[in-house]
Amino acid sequence: MRKVYLVGAGPGDPGLLTCKAFQLLQKADVVVYDRLVSAEVLAVVNPAATLIFAGKLQGEQERIQTEIHAHLLTHATSNKTVVRLKGGDPMVFGRGAEEWAFLIRHGIDVELVPGISSSLAVPALAGIPVTLRGVAASFAVIAGHRRNLESQEWSRYRLVDTLVLLMAVENRAAIAAQLIRAGRGADEPAAFIERGATDRERVVITTLGAIARGQVAVRAPAVLVVGQVVRMRRHLQRIVSETAPVREPEAIHAVR
Ligand SMILES: C[S@@+](CC[C@H](N)C(=O)[O-])C[C@H]1O[C@@H](n2cnc3c(N)ncnc32)[C@H](O)[C@@H]1O
Structure with a gap:
């Protein structure tokens, strides 16, 4: 064969x-x-x-x-x-x-x-949906490791609701700085999810500005998510104990 x-x-x-x-x-x-x-x-x-x-x-x-x-x-x-x-x-x-x-x-x-693909599953498993009704109706998956990173047209991502960046650990500060320069907010929520879908998963919640200032320590492989959907994570934590209180459904609207 x-x-x-x-x-x-x-x-x-x-x-x-x-x-x-x-x-x-x-x-x-x-x-x-x-x-x-x-x-x-x-x-x-x-x-x-x-x-x-x-x-x-x-x-x-x-x-x-x-x-x-x-x-x-x-x-x-x-x-x-x-x-x-x-x-x-x-x-x-x-x-x-x-x-x-x-x-x-x-x-x-x-x-x-x-x-x-890790681009969708890793954020989702960490409680970060790439789309969310009323919050994010579009997303882009972007390579964070490529030639001429500095000269990329980052402005094309200015209006996309959620950005998912793969291979972005090494160049994270330069990428975040470019995104801010292109018009995204320095206070915009961002998350790195290291080793998603494994028992070694680690999630770092931060902002685009902190990444640009080189303040975020993270190791590859990791997925970087930028956008308001990151705020949703605190409402989507797993209930690990049978006796844990049931979450309020209106928590979903608090993110908007
Ligand atoms: C060369 S790309 C390959 C992507 C792969 N084909 C996919 O669909 O997931 C490698 C990048 O995927 C991301 N990645 C893959 N698996 C991952 C995981 N389990 N946790 C976090 N990031 C992961 C990282 O950004 C890594 O640098």
Whole structure:
């Protein structure tokens, strides 16, 4: 079978794999996986499968991408069930389309199995909805790590209600400063969610101004959310104790 399954691993919790992804991981012969695929997800892979780590180090991306292509070609032509496993969804900042096109060019079929993207699931699991009736009717998902960050047209994000930034930890101060310069409020609520969907999750609630001033300590991987929806988190905390008081429904309106 000259085929590669391009599979999304979701944000980290194996319970958030799709049924199709789970079944493929159980029967895979070869799994080529990225740095952001959690140990918990790898634990569901067929124990007899060959696991190939394809995490990219800063500055080595192109060399490793070439190696990934070579692995996929070698295994896909040897009649094995080959899974290319990527964190979140393969088509959201995952170079999924490039790998897909490369394989098709080499006569290898590709079947995509979408995953739950961290861009939506990580904020949601932390109690931050990207849209909220009467508060946020639009959102944008933005790459925070790219060439010429300073010269990006940040003004295009001025009127989007909620901004979700991936890969933004390293450049957070510059990004926040650009957003403020583009017209967003320095007092606008912002949240970093580190290692979302895992038991190592940490949430930092702050403001765009504090990030711009370099006052927010955070470690990758993290999702940055900017917008009024961040205020919703305090109304969406999980009720961990059976005896905890029931929340007032009108709390939802207090955010507006
Ligand atoms: C190269 S992008 C890949 C995104 C992925 N394809 C997706 O749909 O989630 C990597 C970025 O995703 C975010 N990310 C992925 N998983 C995460 C998690 N469990 N917790 C927090 N951020 C995460 C971080 O911003 C990280 O820098």
